[in-house]
Structures are given as structure tokens and as C-alpha cells.
Amino acid sequence: MEDGKIVELYWQRSQDAIAATQCKYGRLCHRIARNILHSDQEAEECVNDALMRVWNAIPPQKPQKLAAFIGAVTRNLALDKYREAARQKRGGGAVACALSELDECVASPENVEQVVDEKMLSESISRFLRTLPEQKRNMFIRRYWYLYSVEEIAGQYGMSANRVSVMLFRMRKALKAHLEKEDIAL
Amino acid sequence: MSRKTELLLRAVGGIDEDLILAAAPRPEAGGRIVWWKKGVLAACLCLLVGLGAVGVYLLRPSQTPPASDPTAEQGERAAVDIADLLPQPDEEVYTETVLYVQTLPVAGRAAEYHKVTAGGRGSDLLPESLGEPLEGAENWYRLAGHDELQYLILRTEDEYSLWEFACFVVWDEEQASEAAQAEDWGEYAWMKEADFGPYCYADALEAVYGVTGAQDIVSVTVTPDPMDNTDAGKALQRKIGTKTLDGEEDIAALYNVISGIICLGGDHWELIGFNDTNLLEGVRLTRNLSIELSDGRKIGGLKYTAVSDRFYEYGGIAYEVLDAASAAAAEQILGIER
Structure with missing residues (x-):
């Protein structure tokens, strides 16, 4: 079923919308959540929560790209769950690893006074990503949006994990320079 | 984690939707095609295992082996016949559309191994087929009774799996140059000493x-x-x-x-x-x-x-x-x- 039709079902408050969304994007969402939570059961719960969140969000929202919309909802919910688990000392794994990598893009982690608008930051990162060659751009997004492990990405591109690590390292350095150039001090 | 780093991770979550969709690891998103030989399945044995979304899961060192060591008391045993571990000629097996890859230290080089689908009986035999451990690679074993390294068994807390040698990794000048600048090799520190030249x-x-x-x-x-x-x-x-x-x-x-x-x-x-x-x-x-x-x-x-x-x-x-x-x-x- 086309995304537009599914969104229309949401607007009609037809529960078929949820089934159609799950059918079309359930696996993608499960993978996103599992990359973060490393648990099939928690990922499944997360996807269910995401479907409910989407049900509540549409209407009034009318997403143009349903996959990205529900993907983002799932990612945020999974990160929330991850954060809760980390508080209970059950965290670790891929997200902690990705976060520690992103630390390199932050000039002064101790200085938390600076208020940076998240939306503005997202737009700046999008601009940065558009300057990268397609392969590197997708690699970056798979690592820090989809939170695939370096090793998984290495396999997806037929490269060694070390090479992927080096490429990501260079992209993080370039991102830091880009943010500084745009006067976004993190 | 610092609040700013978390902010950055969240901000990445808000990048443009078209970028997210273009990077989605799904078949139509592009990527390289990997052909994988399924040794004994049939005459037309080439199986397209991944188009774009060739997911690869490299097992993490945190996946610890069981406390008991099945190899400890194995003693002298007959060499495992690889044909017993692979799917039988008429056996239908579930084959994942994923190519699992691992890089291991072998003979001073980085050897690439690919996961092989074991047969139904082969899967049952894997736990008792562990041979000598592979030097420098925790949880990896030769086949019992075998010195050579064509096939290896990986033991994790979840499963035993069979892997086959694919090639030694060779880097071109650009790759070698990039690697030379890497500072933290993490669990792949052994690669610093490995030979990546043509062989x-x-x-x-x-x-x-x-x-x-x-x-x-x-x-x-x-x-x-x-x-x-x-x-x-x-x-x-x-x-x-x-x-x-x-x-x-x-x-x-x-x-x-x-x-x-x-x-x-x-x-x-x-x-x-x-x-x-x-x-x-x-x-x-x-x-x-x-x-x-x-x-x-x-x-x-x-x-x-x-x-x-x-x-x-x-x-x-x-x-x-x-x-x-x-x-x-x-x-x-x-x-x-x-």
C-alpha cells in the first residue's frame, strides 16, 4: 500500500492504518530499535509504542515520508528506553559506542551552558552530509542514525571494519570543522 | 555521556528525511553485490546473498563462551569430515540473505572468513567438532582433527557456527594510508602488525x-x-x-x-x-x-x-x-x- 493511502487511513481513524504500517515498515523499525536496544523483545515493545505514537500523531500531522517519520519515532523511543536502561546500569553496547565516537565532535563536553538549537543543528548536519560523497554519507547515517555497528557497516560495503572506522573518524573530524565554520559551538 | 553529545545524537535523528531514506540498508538502496558459493547444495550453486542490504554481523568479544570448555576432554578423535557439517545434497536449508564476515589473524595477515550455512545434522555436530583453538582469536576453533584453517568454528554463548576462509585482506595505498592514521584500533590492535600487501x-x-x-x-x-x-x-x-x-x-x-x-x-x-x-x-x-x-x-x-x-x-x-x-x-x- 502506498504511503499516501496509509496516511489517509490514519486520517480516517481506521485501525487498518496501523496494520498497514506494521506490515510495510515493521521490520525496518524493529531493526532500528534492535540496533539500539540489542533485544528482540524490547525492540518489539518499542515498535508497538512507536505505532501507537504515530496513531496519536496523525492527524494532525501529515508526514510526506512515512518511513522516515515512523523510523524517527522508533529511534527516539528506543533511545529513551536505552537511556532508562543506562540509568539502571543495563546500558552499553552500540549506542554508548556511537556516543563516545560523537564526543569527538564536541569541543568542550564540560561546558553545558551553551544552548544549541537542536533543529538548527540537524539542519547544519544535513548540509554537511550533502557535501559528502554518497557512499560516505550513507555510511555516516547508518552508523549514527540507524546505529549499525562498525562491523555491520563494514560488511554492508565489503570493507574491513578498520577501514570503516578510519572513514568515520575522518567524517567526524570534518563534521566538527563544519560545525565550527557555521559558528555552532558544541 | 555529555549532554552535548546526546544532543548531537538527537540532532542526527533530525536530519533531512530524504537522506535517511537514501541510506536505509534495504535492497533498492544500492551497494555491492556479493556472491557466495554454497559448496554442496546443487549444480547451480551461486546464491545471491545480498543486494545492497548485505548485512554483516561481526560477533563482538563480549559474547562470551560457555563456562565449560567442550574441547578440554576431547582427547584424540577422528578428523571431522566437513561434508558431515555442510547441508546434505538433497537437504533444504534456510539461507539468510545476509553475509556474515569476520576478519581473523592468520599467518601474520588478516584473513577474511565468511559464515557457512551448516546442515541440520551439521548444526548438531558442531559442538562436538571443536578442535584446537585458533591462536590470537578468542572463541575460534579449528575442526577437530584438522591442522589447516579452511574451516573454523566460532563458539558464542548463543550458538556454534561454521566459517570458511575467503581471502587474505589486501589494502591499496589509500587504505594503508588511512589505516596508518588510525590511532585507536580497539579489538583489532593485532592488525597493526599484519601484512596487507598482495600475496x-x-x-x-x-x-x-x-x-x-x-x-x-x-x-x-x-x-x-x-x-x-x-x-x-x-x-x-x-x-x-x-x-x-x-x-x-x-x-x-x-x-x-x-x-x-x-x-x-x-x-x-x-x-x-x-x-x-x-x-x-x-x-x-x-x-x-x-x-x-x-x-x-x-x-x-x-x-x-x-x-x-x-x-x-x-x-x-x-x-x-x-x-x-x-x-x-x-x-x-x-x-x-x-
């Missing part, structure tokens, strides 16, 4: 397959490549047919050629040279080799094409061009007529 196939034959000379080879089965599956392509494949080399002279001559070929690493399809070649012509000039060893194992994957006068393997693994004399010898042995 002689004889090194792989000896270090991985345990083949030290032509005497270790019983026969070589030569088949046409199924790259053209049109009616004309299939007809040509039938015309070429299967050729078995089992004479000592032929085997010695072939070993003499392949033991000297230099591997340049993977993803070198441009060197292999099929881009501008009519596929029918490709079938005519290409042969696949299956090398049967004296202990019953088989080495598959090696191919020769007179399109570019070189051997190659799945994944675009290319070898240096043969000199004219070696190419002529190879083509005569393999039955390729120009």
Missing part, C-alpha cells in the same frame, strides 16, 4: 588449506561459468561441459601455475574485465575450478578467465595477470580455446 596464492594454499604441493591435490574439476543463463549461454555451457583433471602431470602443471599467482585483494572487477565483454564470450573464455584434496576437502571459488588472462574469485578478488607462457599453459590445461 602469493601458495601462501594461502599452505597456511590456510594445508596444501604444500601438487601431491596434496587429487583432482581438479573444471566447469564453465554460469554467467550467461540465456538459452545460448546454457547451450554453450553444456557444450563446454565438465572436465576432470586427475592426471599427475596435469595437476602438477596446474599447481605450478596457481601456486605462483599473486592476489591483489577484493573488489577488483575492473581488473577482471567483464565490463565490456559479451557474456557469451565470457562463458567461452572462463572456467571455474574445484580443487579436491587428498583428505576429501574441496577448495572452490578459484576461476580463470582468458578475458584478462588472470585468476579471480567471488567478491572481485583478482590476481595479477599471468605472463604469456603461464596463461597459455593454464588455458591448455583448462581447455580454453581462443
Whole structure:
């Protein structure tokens, strides 16, 4: 079923919308959540929560790209769950690893006074990503949006994990320079 | 984690939707095609295992083995027959559309291993098939009774899995330069000392397959490549047919050629040279080799094409061009007529 039709079902408050969304994007969402939570059961719960969140969000929202919309909802919910688990000392794994990598893009982690608008930051990162060659751009997004492990990405591109690590390292350095150039001090 | 780092991770979550969708690891998103040989399944054994979304899961060191060590009291046992572990000829097995890859330290180099689908009975046999541990790689074992490293077993807390050697990793200058600048190698610190230069196939034959000379080879089965599956392509494949080399002279001559070929690493399809070649012509000039060893194992994957006068393997693994004399010898042995 086309995304537009599914969104229309949401607007009609037809529960078929949820089934159609799950059918079309359930696996993608499960993978996103599992990359973060490393648990099939928690990922499944997360996807269910995401479907409910989407049900509540549409209407009034009318997403143009349903996959990205529900993907983002799932990612945020999974990160929330991850954060809760980390508080209970059950965290670790891929997200902690990705976060520690992103630390390199932050000039002064101790200085938390600076208020940076998240939306503005997202737009700046999008601009940065558009300057990268397609392969590197997708690699970056798979690592820090989809939170695939370096090793998984290495396999997806037929490269060694070390090479992927080096490429990501260079992209993080370039991102830091880009943010500084745009006067976004993190 | 710092609040700013978390903010950054959240901000990445808000990047433009078209970028997110374009990077989604799904088949239509692009990426390289990986062909994977399924040794014993059937004659048409090439299985496309991944188009774009070739997910690969490299097992993490945190996946600890069970407390007990099944190898501790194994004592002297008969060598495991790999044929018992692989799917049986008529067995239907579930094959994931995922290629699992692991890089391991072997003979001073980084060896790439691919996960192999074990048969139903083979899966049951894996726990009792553990042999000697692989040096420098926790939780990896040879097959019981085997010194060579063609197949390895990985033991994790969840499962035992079977892996097969694919190639040694070769880096080009750019890759080597990038690696030289890496500071934190993490669990791959051993790679700092590894050799990533081109290598002689004889090194792989000896270090991985345990083949030290032509005497270790019983026969070589030569088949046409199924790259053209049109009616004309299939007809040509039938015309070429299967050729078995089992004479000592032929085997010695072939070993003499392949033991000297230099591997340049993977993803070198441009060197292999099929881009501008009519596929029918490709079938005519290409042969696949299956090398049967004296202990019953088989080495598959090696191919020769007179399109570019070189051997190659799945994944675009290319070898240096043969000199004219070696190419002529190879083509005569393999039955390729120009």
C-alpha cells in the first residue's frame, strides 16, 4: 500500500492504518530499535509504542515520508528506553559506542551552558552530509542514525571494519570543522 | 555521556528525511553485490546473498563462551569430515540473505572468513567438532582433527557456527594510508602488525588449506561459468561441459601455475574485465575450478578467465595477470580455446 493511502487511513481513524504500517515498515523499525536496544523483545515493545505514537500523531500531522517519520519515532523511543536502561546500569553496547565516537565532535563536553538549537543543528548536519560523497554519507547515517555497528557497516560495503572506522573518524573530524565554520559551538 | 553529545545524537535523528531514506540498508538502496558459493547444495550453486542490504554481523568479544570448555576432554578423535557439517545434497536449508564476515589473524595477515550455512545434522555436530583453538582469536576453533584453517568454528554463548576462509585482506595505498592514521584500533590492535600487501596464492594454499604441493591435490574439476543463463549461454555451457583433471602431470602443471599467482585483494572487477565483454564470450573464455584434496576437502571459488588472462574469485578478488607462457599453459590445461 502506498504511503499516501496509509496516511489517509490514519486520517480516517481506521485501525487498518496501523496494520498497514506494521506490515510495510515493521521490520525496518524493529531493526532500528534492535540496533539500539540489542533485544528482540524490547525492540518489539518499542515498535508497538512507536505505532501507537504515530496513531496519536496523525492527524494532525501529515508526514510526506512515512518511513522516515515512523523510523524517527522508533529511534527516539528506543533511545529513551536505552537511556532508562543506562540509568539502571543495563546500558552499553552500540549506542554508548556511537556516543563516545560523537564526543569527538564536541569541543568542550564540560561546558553545558551553551544552548544549541537542536533543529538548527540537524539542519547544519544535513548540509554537511550533502557535501559528502554518497557512499560516505550513507555510511555516516547508518552508523549514527540507524546505529549499525562498525562491523555491520563494514560488511554492508565489503570493507574491513578498520577501514570503516578510519572513514568515520575522518567524517567526524570534518563534521566538527563544519560545525565550527557555521559558528555552532558544541 | 555529555549532554552535548546526546544532543548531537538527537540532532542526527533530525536530519533531512530524504537522506535517511537514501541510506536505509534495504535492497533498492544500492551497494555491492556479493556472491557466495554454497559448496554442496546443487549444480547451480551461486546464491545471491545480498543486494545492497548485505548485512554483516561481526560477533563482538563480549559474547562470551560457555563456562565449560567442550574441547578440554576431547582427547584424540577422528578428523571431522566437513561434508558431515555442510547441508546434505538433497537437504533444504534456510539461507539468510545476509553475509556474515569476520576478519581473523592468520599467518601474520588478516584473513577474511565468511559464515557457512551448516546442515541440520551439521548444526548438531558442531559442538562436538571443536578442535584446537585458533591462536590470537578468542572463541575460534579449528575442526577437530584438522591442522589447516579452511574451516573454523566460532563458539558464542548463543550458538556454534561454521566459517570458511575467503581471502587474505589486501589494502591499496589509500587504505594503508588511512589505516596508518588510525590511532585507536580497539579489538583489532593485532592488525597493526599484519601484512596487507598482495600475496602469493601458495601462501594461502599452505597456511590456510594445508596444501604444500601438487601431491596434496587429487583432482581438479573444471566447469564453465554460469554467467550467461540465456538459452545460448546454457547451450554453450553444456557444450563446454565438465572436465576432470586427475592426471599427475596435469595437476602438477596446474599447481605450478596457481601456486605462483599473486592476489591483489577484493573488489577488483575492473581488473577482471567483464565490463565490456559479451557474456557469451565470457562463458567461452572462463572456467571455474574445484580443487579436491587428498583428505576429501574441496577448495572452490578459484576461476580463470582468458578475458584478462588472470585468476579471480567471488567478491572481485583478482590476481595479477599471468605472463604469456603461464596463461597459455593454464588455458591448455583448462581447455580454453581462443
